[in-house]
Amino acid sequence: MLMNTFQELTDAVEKGNRKEAARLTQVLLDAGTAPLEIVESALVPAMSNVGEKFKNNQVFVPEMLIAARAMKEAMAIIQPLLTAAGIVPKYTAVIGTVQGDLHDIGKNLVAMMLKGANFNVIDVGINVPPEKFIAAARENNAQLVGLSALLTTTMPAMKTIVDAMRAAGLNNVKIMIGGAPITQQFANEIGADGYSPDAASAVDLAHKLVAA
Amino acid sequence: MWPEFASGRHGTLMPKFTTLAISDPAQLRFGVAPKPLNTRHGMSIGGGIVYPELNFTLPPMFVNETTLPEVKRQYREIIDGALHRAVELEAPGVVIEFETLPPMTENPSWGIDIAKILLDAMEKAHSQHGLKSVLRMTPNDTREMERPPVMRSGMLWERMLETFEGSAAAGAELLSIESVGGKEIHDEALMMGDLSAVLFSQCVMGVRDMRFLWTAIDKIARQYGVHCAGDTACGFGNTAMVLAEQKMIPRVFAAVVRAVSAVRTLVGYECGCVGPGKDCGYENVILKAITGFPMAMEGKTSACAHLSPLGNIAAATCDTWSNESVQNIKLLGGMAPTVYMEQLIYDCRLMNQSLADGRDAALLYQKWMVNSDAGLDPQAYILTPRSAIAIAQSIVSSPDDYTAGKNAALAAIALLAEGHKNGLVKISELELPWLDTMRETVEELPAAEGEFIDQMMGTVDTEKFVPKDYAL
Ligand code: B12
Secondary structure, three states: OHHHHHHHHHHHHHHOOHHHHHHHHHHHHHOOOOHHHHHHHHHHHHHHHHHHHHHOOOOOHHHHHHHHHHHHHHHHHHHHHHHHOOOOOOOEEEEEEEOOOOOOHHHHHHHHHHHHOOOEEEEEEEEEOHHHHHHHHHHOOOOEEEEEOOOOOOHHHHHHHHHHHHHOOOOOOEEEEEOOOOOHHHHHHHOOOEEOOOHHHHHHHHHHHHHO | OOOOOOOOOOOOOOOOOOOOOOOOHHHOOOOEEEEEEEOOOOOEEEEOOOEEEEEOEOOOOOOOOOOHHHHHHHHHHHHHHHHHHHHHOOOOOEEEEEEOOHHHHHOHHHHHHHHHHHHHHHHHHHHHHOOOEEEEEEOOOHHHHOOOOOOOOOHHHHHHHHHHHHHHHHOOOEEEOOOOOOHHHHHHHHHHOOHHHHHHHHHHHHHHHHHHHHHHHHHHHHHHOOEEEEOOOHHHHHHHHHHHHOOOOOHHHHHHHHHHHHHHHHHHHHOOOOOOEOOOOOOHHHHHHHHOOOEEEEOHHHOOOOOOOOOOHHHHHOOEEEOOOOEOOEEOOEEHHHHHHHHHHHHHHHHHHHHHOOHHHHHHHHHHHHHHHHOOOHHHHOOOHHHHHHHHHHHHOOOOHHHHHHHHHHHHHHHHHHHHHOOOOOOOOOOHHHHHHHHHHHHOOOOOHHHHHHHHHOOOOHHHOOHHHHOO
């Protein structure tokens, strides 16, 4: 019976049915299910299904965001329990758009997909100076920093950040970069650990980098 | 102190468009506008010739105090190379657009100095080789560098106006901007597929900012005897188009956003703009029908800057033909801006040859431009001369901007539904339900703007903008 409820919760999140997602989460909790199990066995699979459908052009972003909102609704119930039990997501990623650059649609999508994959995501926003990336990575013990740039005139800021992070001794923090003008070659040139062309593959890249 | 403006088009002191300048699809075509614009060098834009409009940008590099000499060298190299090619190919005239990069608007003297470099080279090409040219100056709308943006005062606003003023004084005859009023909530509206929020952003917030902004720019233009050319809903319509191109949002949704955006961009023409409308505003087709002013357009030859499904159809109504932007990098044929100058000139030669062969020849060429794109994408379909005029009509017969936005959306939805039914435009199965959803959304909206505002102020994220800057 509980197996069914897991499936129903996954479906509710996928369809973006917020009320139903909250209700089913409560049902599972009342039945004594561990909060983390709900996240891992129902919510993350839901977002990963939606991500998969999006990759295959079966849904659009609005459907994906509506699913993310439903997941958020469920997480609002689960998060306090996880926090109380001292359970934190395994990985933390800091993500932001580099100094001088205001483009954030792509960065927001990457952040949303990482959240869906149960990363703890610290979004430091747009027009972010190197110091702020470093401070956020330190304070949150991030394993990963994501940099976004859409202007050719702000691409060089990525190198500044990579250098500053290395100079600050954050050698174990992986850096991934993206944005329309960015290439793998550019990532290699500036010493970033990875590049990904879109939000869906950014999650695969993130997993690969933190596991390495 | 800036005057406060009423939100409706009617009942203000602004000229308003209540009828169409062009109501016959056969009159809505390239190279000819009912109200052409004459420049100091004697170009007549919209007067029977399509001119190339070149835009360019820097290769990957910082723009700061230290790099400034190199930045200036880059622009000198760009303009010298491009004008040289234009002279060799005997272009009948060229429009040069200088769209600044943000630091050049934040530090007005940088932007103005570069404008002078361009003007200098343009004057030289004119006196030495007789090449006619005109500079369109497009500072950045840097107000959005702060979040939430302060729209009506502050350092960023003042420096932006200073950049306009300095370049107008230096001889930039055409003033443009890609303004961002209302955009604070538009990206999210696009990502959520939320048409109500799109209407609120563009036809309530956007139009108010446009009135404020263009009244200020118009004052500068008058003072220096130059022209307000036009704005664009780039941050709105083209963001939607790029997202649709990446399969993030439905193409039919992006098409409707485009139709709505005409209402916002139109306000510039109510406040003194006389064209050519800015190149990346694909809504310019609709605006040409409404205003009769000449329009810049971009399509296949701007693929260097962004992809679009509008490569040919965009040229069907252009008066200047642009490449949007290209980096100053080396290609096999030469530096990219020079290469693009050549491409634009050849595109224009073909259009101008058809114009020279007479109306029927031009109309035949235009038919090919339109029909080769229109059936393949809803965003192209709503820009056929017939569709554009239908949308334009829905706008001018509306009593206020909010109603105009709703009606433009409904007109576009109806055109798409009818076009799909008659097999004239391809719409994917996945997208078809969106037509009904969008129509229902608009039909359920309140009739009165006041009621709509109350409703939306309760649902959009009001932290993202400064309501008083929109008189909200
Ligand atoms: C939308 C847009 C805007 C919007 C931005 C809205 C916003 N909130 O972001 C607005 C209108 C505000 C804007 C402003 C400007 N823009 Co703009 N803009 C664009 C446009 C059309 C689309 C960008 C976009 O959102 N794409 C959709 C998203 C989903 O895609 P994406 O960002 O590429 O992200 C995906 C991937 O790249 C990747 N990714 C992104 N980030 C990251 C990060 C990581 C870590 C990873 C792994 C992956 C990843 O995943 C994402 C999802 O799949 C581009 C055109 C283009 N070709 O990209 C121009 C473009 C980038 N802009 C350009 C310019 C010039 C400007 C302005 C200077 C224009 C002006 N006149 O003021 C200003 C600059 C302001 C500033 N200081 O940043 C130029 C840049 C030219 C150059 N020299 O580099 C472009 C290329 C347009 C052009 N052809 O001229 N712009």
